[in-house]
Amino acid sequence: MTLANVISDLAPTGKIRAAINFGNPVLALKDSVTEQPRGVSVDLSRELSARLGVPVEFVTYSAAGKVVDAVTANEWDVAYVAIDPIRGAGIFQTPPYVVIEGAYLVANSSPICTNDEVDHEGIRVAVGKGSAYDLFLTRELKRASIVRAPSSPATVEMMVQQKLEVAAGVRQQLESDARRLSGLRVLDGRFMVINQAMATPKGRNAGGEYLHDFVQEMKASGFVAEALRRNGIEGAAVAPMKGW
Structure with missing residues (x-):
């Protein structure tokens, strides 16, 4: 070389x-x-x-x-x-x-309290199209369905607008969105390490x-x-x- x-x-x-x-x-x-x-x-x-x-x-x-x-x-x-x-x-x-950590965000009123509770029938998870979370969750989620946003920064907005159950992404971005938008919380722990x-x-x-x-x-x-x-x-x- x-x-x-x-x-x-x-x-x-x-x-x-x-x-x-x-x-x-x-x-x-x-x-x-x-x-x-x-x-x-x-x-x-x-x-x-x-x-x-x-x-x-x-x-x-x-x-x-x-x-x-x-x-x-x-x-x-x-x-x-x-x-x-x-x-x-x-x-x-x-x-x-x-x-960095991949985390989940839900509404304050959601019954979901842990990462393990996300992969269930009827749960729709918003992710940025083509992101690391999209690729990982496409392989890992067996019962929940994935809804893809145009980009990772648009994920939470889409979740709120379409009344989806969960958003997945970079913990720091989700925490920022939770502070900016009312009625949201980030679950403890992580579902993946990026x-x-x-x-x-x-x-x-x-x-x-x-x-x-x-x-x-x-x-x-x-x-x-x-x-x-x-x-x-x-x-x-x-x-x-x-x-x-």
Whole structure:
């Protein structure tokens, strides 16, 4: 693996096109003042750009599913997505850099009190189309049905409007929605752990190998932890080094 090969893989157009997903507030947000993207995925993209000595261009998306779909259109070189076997079919994924929780939200009046009570006949679960929760719950739910919102940020609004029983998503997003909208509560615990990784299209072997080592170094050095702190992200944890 040479630096030239890495740059050819990760910046084939002369710049790193980094896919930034605004659908997950743990990873990226639009700054309220500058309207520019900020967050841990943005910070990692800028650090990668500095190390390779090439500029970075942010390609923004409203949902993780749209990021994954865009790989076939060659719209990005580096992305930030949850590790999932279906997504892994078309993209190389690094070890995780951040671990976040998938949680359920219900109405205050709902009889549902635990995660185990969700998977029952007649329960409709709202999820963002193509999100990690969509992929996971599609495999795991046996009796409840899934109703897909256009994006993860639209999930709770759709749940409320259509009077669905449950919404599933990032705990931080659901807790924010529960504070913003009245009559909602987030269930204790989690129904899944989401391992967020960097990604590049399959076939870019030198780039994939470089990203693997890059992510591990960013965790070990404290860069990821500092990026989470700087961007005010609570509830997410730096992924462990071992096991990957």
